[in-house]
Amino acid sequence: MFLAFKELKHSKTKFALIIAVVVLISYLVYFLTSLANGLASSYTNAVEQWNSDQIVLTVDANDNMMMSYMKQGDFDGVDTGGSKTKLGIFPAVINNPLAENILDSRVDVYFFGIDNNGFIKPSELKDLTLTGNQVIVDEELKKEGYEVGDFFGVTGSTLQYEIIGFSSKTTYQTAPVVFMSLDTWQTYRYGSTNTPDLFSGIVVKGEIENLPGNLISYSTEDYIATLPGYTAQVLTFSVMIVFLIIITAFVLGIFIYVLTIQKTSMFGVMKAQGISNGYIGASVIVQTFLLVAFGIFIGLVLTALTGAFLVDVIPFAINIMFYSVITVAFFLFALFGGLFSVSAVLKIDPLKAIGG
Amino acid sequence: MTGVTKDFLQGDNVIRALKETNFTAYEGELVGIAGPSGSGKSTFLTILGGLQKPTTGRVLLNGKPFSELDIKEKSKIRLENIGFILQASNLIPFLTIKEQMLLHNKITKSKVNQPWMDELFLKLDVEKLKDKYPNKLSGGEKQRAAIAKALYHQPSVIFADEPTASLDTNRAYEVVKLLAKETKEQKKATIMVTHDERMLEFCDKVYVIVDGVLNEKLVDNLVVKS
Ligand SMILES: Nc1ncnc2c1ncn2[C@@H]1O[C@H](COP(=O)(O)OP(=O)(O)O)[C@@H](O)[C@H]1O
Ligand SMILES: [Mg+2]
Numbered sequence: 001m002f003l004a005f006k007e008l009k010h011s012k013t014k015f016a017l018i019i020a021v022v023v024l025i026s027y028l029v030y031f032l033t034s035l036a037n038g039l040a041s042s043y044t045n046a047v048e049q050w051n052s053d054q055i056v057l058t059v060d061a062n063d064n065m066m067m068s069y070m071k072q073g074d075f076d077g078v079d080t081g082g083s084k085t086k087l088g089i090f091p092a093v094i095n096n097p098l099a100e101n102i103l104d105s106r107v108d109v110y111f112f113g114i115d116n117n118g119f120i121k122p123s124e125l126k127d128l129t130l131t132g133n134q135v136i137v138d139e140e141l142k143k144e145g146y147e148v149g150d151f152f153g154v155t156g157s158t159l160q161y162e163i164i165g166f167s168s169k170t171t172y173q174t175a176p177v178v179f180m181s182l183d184t185w186q187t188y189r190y191g192s193t194n195t196p197d198l199f200s201g202i203v204v205k206g207e208i209e210n211l212p213g214n215l216i217s218y219s220t221e222d223y224i225a226t227l228p229g230y231t232a233q234v235l236t237f238s239v240m241i242v243f244l245i246i247i248t249a250f251v252l253g254i255f256i257y258v259l260t261i262q263k264t265s266m267f268g269v270m271k272a273q274g275i276s277n278g279y280i281g282a283s284v285i286v287q288t289f290l291l292v293a294f295g296i297f298i299g300l301v302l303t304a305l306t307g308a309f310l311v312d313v314i315p316f317a318i319n320i321m322f323y324s325v326i327t328v329a330f331f332l333f334a335l336f337g338g339l340f341s342v343s344a345v346l347k348i349d350p351l352k353a354i355g356g
Numbered sequence: 357m358t359g360v361t362k363d364f365l366q367g368d369n370v371i372r373a374l375k376e377t378n379f380t381a382y383e384g385e386l387v388g389i390a391g392p393s394g395s396g397k398s399t400f401l402t403i404l405g406g407l408q409k410p411t412t413g414r415v416l417l418n419g420k421p422f423s424e425l426d427i428k429e430k431s432k433i434r435l436e437n438i439g440f441i442l443q444a445s446n447l448i449p450f451l452t453i454k455e456q457m458l459l460h461n462k463i464t465k466s467k468v469n470q471p472w473m474d475e476l477f478l479k480l481d482v483e484k485l486k487d488k489y490p491n492k493l494s495g496g497e498k499q500r501a502a503i504a505k506a507l508y509h510q511p512s513v514i515f516a517d518e519p520t521a522s523l524d525t526n527r528a529y530e531v532v533k534l535l536a537k538e539t540k541e542q543k544k545a546t547i548m549v550t551h552d553e554r555m556l557e558f559c560d561k562v563y564v565i566v567d568g569v570l571n572e573k574l575v576d577n578l579v580v581k582s
Contacts, residue, residue: 006450272440277431
């Protein structure tokens, strides 16, 4: 597209400014997407690692696993052709007994009580046996200075736990998960005297064939949606991102339109010379396309750079699928904006342009 | 053109801007169209060029029907057979003079006619200007470049609407002389609208339009010249 390229080259400043706007907006959108994605993953990482199909709670718990109390009989009552495993879940605040200021070392975590042979144990650490107060923790805790062999305490208790391994991508509701045997979990949860044999839920791989009436099953996705704040957060981010993309399309569409209108007489002259609507329209579209492509590319590079710098500070996850969808949406909407200008080109009367 | 008229609606009144007109231009002829402002000169020229439809009558180009064609076909014919030289210069601001020519090749996917381009540049004395953008040229230079552009694709007909309007007398003479010369050499039919009577002395034929009526004008100096 000779015309399109030549004009871009000739009016560099003008187009650079437009590209700058696209860069800023696309940067914002990609960055926000990565943040939203990172945040959402940190809600659900641990659950996604299970690769489960169903999650069973008590009906009484009202979607809240923390309020679900089950006995061995409940576990036995769940029939499945696949596999099932028990899960105890409870929040905790841990601290580092060796820290100068113990209060500063507090970290919110989730204690997961699991079966040593259950499929929800981090697969890379299958060989480690969880006994007594030995635990596997999410690698997020490395940032707090913990290493294998270190101990941590728990607020409200004199118990201490020993870290025997780090698992990756195991955060639940943004907090790192601490895996321990179910016995250990029950002792933490209900105290060491007369500890009841209770747990919170059952994670199932495969179909459930029979479920006792006091229990309710969720697909894993539905369960994730019930996590407090998760759905609202995902929705908020999605709406913001969609709006930003539409705004970009508008801004770009308006810019291109204004440029097109400025060039009315020139286009008129071109039409009088016999240059077809198709050619003029196509060069408007090619320009729009190039502006978006440049802008998006720079926006992506900036996002990647920022991500590389901030990955330890904020939850930041790049999802190629989301990026592709957003990129395609950018192009579609921007071209849609460009089409407005094309329709303006169609309406230009060469007669007016040559001042007849 | 035969039996061409053009009506415009102004408010509730129909104004006949062009009364019934018959007109023919032959190759190798530079035809001057003179007349006061508002007399219908531009209307006449734009109907010839297919930019608006006549109310009645028809326009033939190279013996083939032209005015009845649809916009797309007319556009194509303009691209190939017609050169426009306009008062406000028909140069595209973001192309260098050379690129203005190349644009035609790009659009028609044709080969660059380098010898002809070089020849035009030399003849029209724009050789030194070929890599400049229009806004770097003076009025006369622009007009010469515009003529080069109109001639480059070797159209059979050239329409010039007030090509000398923005030029001083010497430049204007120069431009019209060039136009006359190219018309002869390249066997074009050139139709030039002008309100400047002095420019008519280079024309082979002169017509005057007054209130939409076209009449051939026989001028002494034309006879002298030929
Ligand atoms: N698009 C139009 N609508 C209405 N009236 C027009 C239009 N174009 C030209 N006219 C009228 O036709 C007459 C001839 O105009 P024009 O051909 O532009 O004259 P010239 O070029 O000789 O100055 C004028 O009275 C003008 O007002
Ligand atoms: Mg006029």
